[in-house]
Amino acid sequence: MSVSYTHLAFTIFGIVPLIGVLVLSFSSWTGLTQNVPFSGLDSWKSVLTDPGLPHALWITFLIMALSWLAQTPLSILIGVFIAGHQRYRAVLAVLFFIPLLLSQAAIAITYKMLLDPNFGLGASLGWGFLQQDWLGEGKLAIGVIIFVVSWQWIPFHSLIYQGGVRQIPTAMYEAAEIDGAGRVRKFFSITLPQLKYTIITSSTLMVVGSLTFFDLIWVLTAGGPADATRALAVDMYVRGFRSGLMGPASAIAVILVLLGLGLALLVRRLGGRDAAESQLEGI
Amino acid sequence: MTIVLDSREAGKAAHAAPSSNGRRPRWMQYNWLGGLAGWLWLVIVLVPIYWIVITSFKLQTDYFSTNPLVPPSSPTLENYRFVLENHFVRYFFNSVIVTLGAVVPAVVVSFMAAYAIVRGSAVSRFIRTVNAVFLMGLAIPLQAVIIPVYLLIIKLQMYDSLGAIILPSIAFAIPLSVLVLSNFIRDIPKELFESMRMDGATEWGTLWRLALPLTRPALVTVTIYQGLQVWNGFLLPLILTQSPERRVLPLALTAFQGQYNINIPAVLASVMLTTLPILVLYVVGRRQMLSGLTAGFGK
Numbered sequence: 115m116s117v118s119y120t121h122l123a124f125t126i127f128g129i130v131p132l133i134g135v136l137v138l139s140f141s142s143w144t145g146l147t148q149n150v151p152f153s154g155l156d157s158w159k160s161v162l163t164d165p166g167l168p169h170a171l172w173i174t175f176l177i178m179a180l181s182w183l184a185q186t187p188l189s190i191l192i193g194v195f196i197a198g199h200q201r202y203r204a205v206l207a208v209l210f211f212i213p214l215l216l217s218q219a220a221i222a223i224t225y226k227m228l229l230d231p232n233f234g235l236g237a238s239l240g241w242g243f244l245q246q247d248w249l250g251e252g253k254l255a256i257g258v259i260i261f262v263v264s265w266q267w268i269p270f271h272s273l274i275y276q277g278g279v280r281q282i283p284t285a286m287y288e289a290a291e292i293d294g295a296g297r298v299r300k301f302f303s304i305t306l307p308q309l310k311y312t313i314i315t316s317s318t319l320m321v322v323g324s325l326t327f328f329d330l331i332w333v334l335t336a337g338g339p340a341d342a343t344r345a346l347a348v349d350m351y352v353r354g355f356r357s358g359l360m361g362p363a364s365a366i367a368v369i370l371v372l373l374g375l376g377l378a379l380l381v382r383r384l385g386g387r388d389a390a391e392s393q394l395e396g397i
Numbered sequence: 398m399t400i401v402l403d404s405r406e407a408g409k410a411a412h413a414a415p416s417s418n419g420r421r422p423r424w425m426q427y428n429w430l431g432g433l434a435g436w437l438w439l440v441i442v443l444v445p446i447y448w449i450v451i452t453s454f455k456l457q458t459d460y461f462s463t464n465p466l467v468p469p470s471s472p473t474l475e476n477y478r479f480v481l482e483n484h485f486v487r488y489f490f491n492s493v494i495v496t497l498g499a500v501v502p503a504v505v506v507s508f509m510a511a512y513a514i515v516r517g518s519a520v521s522r523f524i525r526t527v528n529a530v531f532l533m534g535l536a537i538p539l540q541a542v543i544i545p546v547y548l549l550i551i552k553l554q555m556y557d558s559l560g561a562i563i564l565p566s567i568a569f570a571i572p573l574s575v576l577v578l579s580n581f582i583r584d585i586p587k588e589l590f591e592s593m594r595m596d597g598a599t600e601w602g603t604l605w606r607l608a609l610p611l612t613r614p615a616l617v618t619v620t621i622y623q624g625l626q627v628w629n630g631f632l633l634p635l636i637l638t639q640s641p642e643r644r645v646l647p648l649a650l651t652a653f654q655g656q657y658n659i660n661i662p663a664v665l666a667s668v669m670l671t672t673l674p675i676l677v678l679y680v681v682g683r684r685q686m687l688s689g690l691t692a693g694f695g696k
Binding site for chain 1: 428430431432434435438439441442443445448449460461464465466536537538539540541542543544545547548551552625628629630631632636646647650651654659661664665668671672675676679
């Protein structure tokens with residue numbers, strides 16, 4: 115009874131705040147006027163036939179996949195390490211929190227300065243390797259975004275894994291030891307399987323979160339060079355608030371929402387448990 | 398990996414069991430791979446922060462002529478003076494107004510809503526519905542609904558005001574705050590509510606005299622978290638304000654950087670100035686959070 119009630123509530127109220135954006139996707143509003151003129155399917159037609167959409171989808175996917183690949187193994191490794199009860203590891207955890215306190219704008223500005231080919235760290239140290247035009251070349255710019263995202267978020271995800279590791283019952287390791295299991299064996303047979311739900315939680319946060327990266331990309335590259343880092347959220351902002359095309363921008367927002375829901379469901383299916391439940395575990 | 402070592406140690410401490418690890422030398426039990434990753438990442442995290450701090454105390458002329466990783470021989474506050482001269486005091490107060498204006502009402506409203514949800518869900522279908530709405534709000538990213546929010550703010554004729562940032566910030570802070578606070582209030586023993594009722598306290602009195610003191614640790618946590626979100630928020634100010642007088646700090650940072658692109662020490666001083674209040678809050682708030690939580694367990 116209460117389950118069907120919750121579903122009903124979801125259908126009605128989960129959708130309602132999004133109706134606004136759906137309605138606006140059928141308009142040709144410029145963002146400058148008080149009234150909103152409607153134009154049927156025009157926005158959708160222009161968005162769906164625009165080669166900019168598959169490009170933005172590809173960039174979004176690239177950033178999502180690469181940042182997951184960069185963050186997950188390292189976060190697990192570090193999480194397992196700082197789960198130890200030694201005092202210096204607690205200090206490590208405290209310092210790991212610092213990147214989370216900075217605003218994305220501050221982080222982006224710092225890295226923009228740090229990586230500047232003429233005035234940055236590489237230039238003043240005279241290290242050729244660091245002295246590339248990091249944000250002026252498409253592939254490098256994507257790499258920089260992945261790195262900066264990892265810089266900010268690997269500590270956070272490490273702390274999630276730290277929590278997960280500490281919940282694994284000690285008895286399991288003691289039993290494995292009696293059976294003569296080595297350390298590597300214990301990691302793959304006990305730690306990793308026991309972290310399953312933590313991995314789902316962390317991955318959901320990473321994957322769904324990467325859809326909404328905006329501040330960082332906007333300040334670092336503004337979607338450039340050319341449109342090499344123009345992910346969906348950036349594409350939406352540029353179309354809507356720079357080009358005055360709120361209709362198509364709303365259509366992209368709708369796509370963004372559908373993608374987020376789809377991905378959350380996908381991760382949940384892959385993990386085989388209620389995603390909301392595992393997310394709460396994370397909180 | 399390490400967990401093996403650590404959990405064994407924890408186990409030993411708990412049971413005071415005799416040790417049985419005579420098989421391998423101690424250094425082999427250390428999690429070298431995890432240790433390497435952990436320390437390496439700490440260096441990666443700290444180097445840019447170190448660079449920000451030392452560079453912000455260098456003169457621009459010195460910046461180009463000295464090793465960027467060596468602290469300045471004669472630290473200067475010149476950059477900070479320059480940043481403050483560029484209206485950062487105003488931006489700072491804009492940020493303070495927006496953060497307080499959003500977080501205080503959001504936490505108060507969330508606390509009362511959470512109380513009502515925990516106490517009233519069993520009897521009121523309306524309250525259950527409200528709770529469901531809040532939970533659904535968790536799933537909605539700000540980016541996805543920013544265009545309708547923008548339209549709403551224009552219709553309210555609030556565009557380019559601090560209130561335009563405050564109102565949506567409150568709305569987006571409520572869902573998570575309600576969730577965390579209601580989970581916390583739910584853990585208060587039923588007997589305490591019962592005895593309050595026996596003593597003739599009203600729900601309103603119970604809310605303030607029983608639930609509030611017992612929920613304090615969660616309130617601190619929620620306040621700090623939401624404060625951080627609003628203080629660092631970039632998208633709402635970017636879209637809902639326009640004039641320089643209404644700039645909040647993250648927006649002012651990017652404008653300042655755009656203007657004084659080459660003056661790296663000054664830009665980094667501006668980054669320092671905007672981050673300092675949060676660092677202070679973190680140092681103070683972290684303790685409070687921890688002591689609050691342990692006090693909760695003690696009772």
